[in-house]
Amino acid sequence: MYRNASVGVVLPAYNEEGFVGDVIREMPAYVDRIYAIDDRSTDGTWDEIREAARADATATDRGNGESVDRLVADGGASALTNRAAVHDAIGRVVPIKHTENRGAGGAIKTGYLAALTDGVDATVTVDADGQMDLSQMQRLLDPIVDGGADYAKGNRLLSREYRDAMPRFRFVGNAVLTFLTKIASGYWKTMDPQNGYTAISHDALAAIEVENLYEYYGYCNDLLVKLNVHGMRVADVAMPAVYGDEESSITYWRYIPKVSSMLLRNFLWRLKTKYLVLDFHPLALFYLFGAATATTGVLGVGVVVSAALSSPGTPAVGSVTSLLLFVAGTAFLLLAMVFDMAESDTLETQIQ
Structure with missing residues (x-):
C-alpha cells in the first residue's frame, strides 16, 4: 500500500534475461502486486521471472503460498481471452506467460486487465530492461493518490540534464512523435509520449476500454487519445532515464510511419467522438x-x-x-x- 492506496505494477518482458530479475528484486516494498508478463520470450526470461519472484517473496516475507485466484479474480483467464497463462502467484508476483508474442502493447494490456480485475487503486507500468529509476515511482503515484490526476507519466524532456542523457537518435524520433501525439491526443502540453513509466487510476483504467488498446509500441500514444476523449487529467512528471547495456528494440524508420497512421485514425476518431457525438x-x-x-x-x-x-x-x-x-x-x-x-x-x- 502507498498512502492507503493499493499499488500494482505491470512489468512487460520480452527477451529481458539479465534485467527483469533485478527489476523485480528492486521493486519498492509498498507495491502490492507485480504482474510480470513474459511476452513469449525465446531466452531465459520466464525462468528469471519466477526465480526473482521467489527471492522477492523471501525478502519481503510474502512467500505464504497465496493462490493467484485471490489476487486476480478467475485467474484473469476470461479477461485475457485465453492468450495468456496465469500461473500461481509467488508472493506478490503474478507470473503471466503469453502463448503468442503480442508486442509491448499487448503485454501492457494483459497486465492492465489483470490489475483492473483485481481492483488495484493505482497501476504503474515499468519496463523490464532496468531503464526506469524505481525510486521515482512515488512521484508518479502522488498525483494519482492526491486526486490531482487520473494518469501520470514520466517526461525525460522537461529537464536539459535528462535530454542530454538521451541518445541523439532517440531524441529526434521522440520529438517527432511528441508533436504528432499532441495533435492526435489533444494534450498539447504533454511531451515524451513514448515514456513507458506511467501510473493510472482505477477509474481511468475502467473508462478507456482496455480490451481495445493498440497492441504495439504505440499503445502509450493510443492511450492518451482515449484518456482525452473521456476528459481524464494527465500529469507530466520530470523523470530521468537510465541507459545501460540494454538495446532498444524500436526500429524508428518502421516505428514512426506505423504509429503515425494509427495516430491519424485516432485523431479523426477523437474529433468525431469528443466534438461531434458526445458534444459539439x-x-x-x-x-x-x-x-x-x-x-x-x-x-x-x-x-x-x-x-x-x-x-x-x-x-x-x-x-x-x-x-x-x-x-x-x-x-x-x-x-x-x-x-x-x-x-x-x-x-x-x-x-x-
Whole structure:
C-alpha cells in the first residue's frame, strides 16, 4: 500500500534475461502486486521471472503460498481471452506467460486487465530492461493518490540534464512523435509520449476500454487519445532515464510511419467522438475544412508547377488562387488547434 492506496505494477518482458530479475528484486516494498508478463520470450526470461519472484517473496516475507485466484479474480483467464497463462502467484508476483508474442502493447494490456480485475487503486507500468529509476515511482503515484490526476507519466524532456542523457537518435524520433501525439491526443502540453513509466487510476483504467488498446509500441500514444476523449487529467512528471547495456528494440524508420497512421485514425476518431457525438464544438469542422482547403491549395500549386515545367512560358494561371487556398486552410487549422488547446488546458499539468 502507498498512502492507503493499493499499488500494482505491470512489468512487460520480452527477451529481458539479465534485467527483469533485478527489476523485480528492486521493486519498492509498498507495491502490492507485480504482474510480470513474459511476452513469449525465446531466452531465459520466464525462468528469471519466477526465480526473482521467489527471492522477492523471501525478502519481503510474502512467500505464504497465496493462490493467484485471490489476487486476480478467475485467474484473469476470461479477461485475457485465453492468450495468456496465469500461473500461481509467488508472493506478490503474478507470473503471466503469453502463448503468442503480442508486442509491448499487448503485454501492457494483459497486465492492465489483470490489475483492473483485481481492483488495484493505482497501476504503474515499468519496463523490464532496468531503464526506469524505481525510486521515482512515488512521484508518479502522488498525483494519482492526491486526486490531482487520473494518469501520470514520466517526461525525460522537461529537464536539459535528462535530454542530454538521451541518445541523439532517440531524441529526434521522440520529438517527432511528441508533436504528432499532441495533435492526435489533444494534450498539447504533454511531451515524451513514448515514456513507458506511467501510473493510472482505477477509474481511468475502467473508462478507456482496455480490451481495445493498440497492441504495439504505440499503445502509450493510443492511450492518451482515449484518456482525452473521456476528459481524464494527465500529469507530466520530470523523470530521468537510465541507459545501460540494454538495446532498444524500436526500429524508428518502421516505428514512426506505423504509429503515425494509427495516430491519424485516432485523431479523426477523437474529433468525431469528443466534438461531434458526445458534444459539439466547431473546432472539428475547422480541422476538417482547413485540412481539405490546404490540401486543395497544395495540389493546385503542384498542377501549376507541373504545367509550367512541361510547357515553359505558359502563364501560371491559378497559382495565386491555389496559394490563397493553402493560406486559408492553414489559418483554419491553426484556429482549430488554438480551440483544441483551450479545451484541454485544465486537463494537463507538469511536475518538475
